[in-house]
Amino acid sequence: MFQDFRRRTTPDTGAPRLEALRRAMAEAELDGFLVPRADAHQGENVPPRDERLAWLTGFTGSAGLAVVTRDRAGIFVDGRYRLQVRDQVDSDCFTVLRHPEEKPADWLVENLPGGGRIGFDPWLHGAAEIETLGEALGKHQISLTRTANLVDAAWTDQPPPPAGPIVPHPEALAGRSSEEKRAEIARGLVARDLGAAVLTLPDSIAWLLNIRGSDIARVPVPLVFAILGADRRVTLFADPAQCDEALRATLGPEVTVALRGDFAAALDALAGRVSVDKATAPVWVSDRLTAAGAEVVWAQDPCILPKACKTEAEIEGARAAHLRDGAAMVAFLAWLDRVAPDGGLTEIDVVTRLEAFRAATGALRDISFDTICGAGPNGAIVHYRVNEASDRAVAPGELLLVDSGAQYVEGTTDITRTVPVGPVPAEAIRPFTLVLKGLIALSRQCWPAGLAGRDIDGVARAALWRAGLDYDHGTGHGVGSYLGVHEGPQNLSRRGVEPLRPGMILSVEPGYYREGAFGIRTENLVVVRPPAVPENGEREMLGFETLTLAPIDRRLIDPGLLEPAERDWLNLYHARVLAALTPALDAATARWLAAACAPI
CATH class of the missing domain: 3.40.350.10 (Creatinase/prolidase N-terminal domain)
Structure with missing residues (x-):
C-alpha cells in the first residue's frame, strides 16, 4: 500500500x-x-x-x-x-x-x-x-x-531529511534529450545577457536533466538544487548517496554533481546577472547572491513553461497511462457497483481496493496523491483524506466521491467520479447534471490562441451559476508528465493568467458541495490541441482533447437537462471509452462497462 x-x-x-x-x-x-x-x-x-x-x-x-x-x-x-x-x-x-x-x-x-x-x-x-x-x-x-x-x-523528534536514489528518465518517454533542453534554456539566458539561472524547483530540475527521484511521496522527484550556466553546463547539488556512477555517466560531462552543502559557496562564486524566480526561490538564495555581489534578475524559472508544453512523446505516454488507468478504474467501478449496495464497506476499504486494481496493472509506481474518498457528507470536504479516526461507512442511498490518480512511468493520471451507492438520492440528480454540463461545455470549448485559464473558467460554471450555485476551487490545474499531479504555470481558474498553449495537460473538474449531505465532482484530464473545427475560421483556435477514459454514472443524470449537443458529446465519449477499454477487460467487467456506456 x-x-x-x-x-x-x-x-x-x-x-x-x-x-x-x-x-x-x-x-x-x-x-x-x-x-x-x-x-x-x-x-x-x-x-x-x-x-x-x-x-x-x-x-x-x-x-x-x-x-x-x-x-x-x-x-x-x-x-x-x-x-x-x-x-x-x-x-x-x-x-x-x-x-x-x-x-x-x-x-x-x-x-x-x-x-x-x-x-x-x-x-x-x-x-x-x-x-x-x-x-x-x-x-x-x-x-x-x-x-x-x-x-x-x-520539534525534538523531527525526522531526518530524505535522500532517495536519483534515476534516469528514458529519453524515449521525454521526447527530448537533456542536452537539447539545456541548450534551449541556455540560449534564452544568453539572449537576456544572463550568466546563469538558479533552479530550486525539483520538478524543473528533473525535467531539465531527464531524471526522477523518490524524496517525497506521490511526486517522483529528488529534492535537489541546480545552477544552469549560459554555457548550458549544470551543477546539481545532491547527497552523494543519491547519484551512482551509472547516473553520472547518463548525465554526461556537462553536468557536475556537487555536494548539497556546496550550494552556498557556489552561489557566492556567481558573478554578473543571475536569474532567480521571485515567486518560488527561497529568499535565502537572493539574499546570498546579493551579499556576494551578483546582480539578481527576477525571472520565471526558465524550465516551467517548456516543461508544461508536452512533447508528442509525452502526450503519447499520457494516452498510454490513461488507457491502462482507465481499465483499472473500470474494474474498480464495476466491483464497487456490485459490492457497495450490500453495505459493509468503509472509505478505507474503497481506497485500498482501488489501489489494488491499479497495482494489478504491474506498472504502478505510486499514486499521484492520497485518494480523496468521501462518503455522504464527507464528500463535501473538497480535499478530504480518510484516516482511521474518520473512516466512514459507505452507506446505501448516499453518494460516494472518489478523486484519485496514479503515477506510471509513461504519465500521471487524475480522475474523479461520483457514484450513487444503491438507491439514487433524488436531490443529487440536478446538481450532478449541472456539474456534468460544465464538464461537457469546457471539454467542447474552442477559444482564440492567447487566452488564459481565467478567460474560459466561467464556461464550466455557467450552468451552476444559472441555478445560483458555484464551487470554491479552481476548475482545473496543470498536470506533469510522470511528475507532479499539480503543475504550473497553466490552470483553469479566476487566477489563471498564463496563456494556454498546445501540449499543456490540465484537469477539468467542476463540482458542487452541500455541507452535511454530499459532494459532487466529475474530473477528466485534457490536453490542449488545435481543434478539429471550425475549418473555415479566421483566427488560430485551440481546444481540448480528453485523455481520461472512464464512464460517468448515467444514473445520476437528468437527460431532460441536457441539450442535444451535450447528449451527443456524452454518448460519443462513452462509445470511445467502451471501444478503447473493452479489450483490456475480463468478460464480466466488459459487460458492466457496456451497460454503463449505453447511449442516453
Whole structure:
C-alpha cells in the first residue's frame, strides 16, 4: 500500500506545541513567527521533516500558513480546506482565517497595534511573498526578521531529511534529450545577457536533466538544487548517496554533481546577472547572491513553461497511462457497483481496493496523491483524506466521491467520479447534471490562441451559476508528465493568467458541495490541441482533447437537462471509452462497462 491511513496529528497537541514555539520566540526576542506549509523547494508535497505546519497546528492540507504572536495565533486556509481545518485544529488555540479574503498582514496589524518583530525562516518563503508582506507591515512599524526556524528548535523528534536514489528518465518517454533542453534554456539566458539561472524547483530540475527521484511521496522527484550556466553546463547539488556512477555517466560531462552543502559557496562564486524566480526561490538564495555581489534578475524559472508544453512523446505516454488507468478504474467501478449496495464497506476499504486494481496493472509506481474518498457528507470536504479516526461507512442511498490518480512511468493520471451507492438520492440528480454540463461545455470549448485559464473558467460554471450555485476551487490545474499531479504555470481558474498553449495537460473538474449531505465532482484530464473545427475560421483556435477514459454514472443524470449537443458529446465519449477499454477487460467487467456506456 502507498496510502497510509494513520492519523498523524490531533488537535490536542496544538496547545503544548504552541507554548514551546512561543518560548523559542521569547528567547529570540520576536513578537511573532510565520509557519508556512512549505519546504525550501516551495512544493505542494513536502517530506515528513518539513511538515512543520501540521506538527504545530494539526492541519495537514497542502496549502496554509500559521501566524503566531505571543498571545494569539491564526491559521490561513483557502476554500478547499475550510471544512477540514475545523476537524484538525484546536479552535481555542488557533483562529481559522479565510484566505485570500483575509490577509496575514491585516491580521498582524490588528493584533500588533504597537508594532513588533516578526520572524521567518528565509529558506521557506519566496522573495515575492516577503517583499509584499514586508511592504504592508512596514507602514505599521512591524518588521520582518530572518531567523533560524523556531519550529525546528521546539520539534525534538523531527525526522531526518530524505535522500532517495536519483534515476534516469528514458529519453524515449521525454521526447527530448537533456542536452537539447539545456541548450534551449541556455540560449534564452544568453539572449537576456544572463550568466546563469538558479533552479530550486525539483520538478524543473528533473525535467531539465531527464531524471526522477523518490524524496517525497506521490511526486517522483529528488529534492535537489541546480545552477544552469549560459554555457548550458549544470551543477546539481545532491547527497552523494543519491547519484551512482551509472547516473553520472547518463548525465554526461556537462553536468557536475556537487555536494548539497556546496550550494552556498557556489552561489557566492556567481558573478554578473543571475536569474532567480521571485515567486518560488527561497529568499535565502537572493539574499546570498546579493551579499556576494551578483546582480539578481527576477525571472520565471526558465524550465516551467517548456516543461508544461508536452512533447508528442509525452502526450503519447499520457494516452498510454490513461488507457491502462482507465481499465483499472473500470474494474474498480464495476466491483464497487456490485459490492457497495450490500453495505459493509468503509472509505478505507474503497481506497485500498482501488489501489489494488491499479497495482494489478504491474506498472504502478505510486499514486499521484492520497485518494480523496468521501462518503455522504464527507464528500463535501473538497480535499478530504480518510484516516482511521474518520473512516466512514459507505452507506446505501448516499453518494460516494472518489478523486484519485496514479503515477506510471509513461504519465500521471487524475480522475474523479461520483457514484450513487444503491438507491439514487433524488436531490443529487440536478446538481450532478449541472456539474456534468460544465464538464461537457469546457471539454467542447474552442477559444482564440492567447487566452488564459481565467478567460474560459466561467464556461464550466455557467450552468451552476444559472441555478445560483458555484464551487470554491479552481476548475482545473496543470498536470506533469510522470511528475507532479499539480503543475504550473497553466490552470483553469479566476487566477489563471498564463496563456494556454498546445501540449499543456490540465484537469477539468467542476463540482458542487452541500455541507452535511454530499459532494459532487466529475474530473477528466485534457490536453490542449488545435481543434478539429471550425475549418473555415479566421483566427488560430485551440481546444481540448480528453485523455481520461472512464464512464460517468448515467444514473445520476437528468437527460431532460441536457441539450442535444451535450447528449451527443456524452454518448460519443462513452462509445470511445467502451471501444478503447473493452479489450483490456475480463468478460464480466466488459459487460458492466457496456451497460454503463449505453447511449442516453
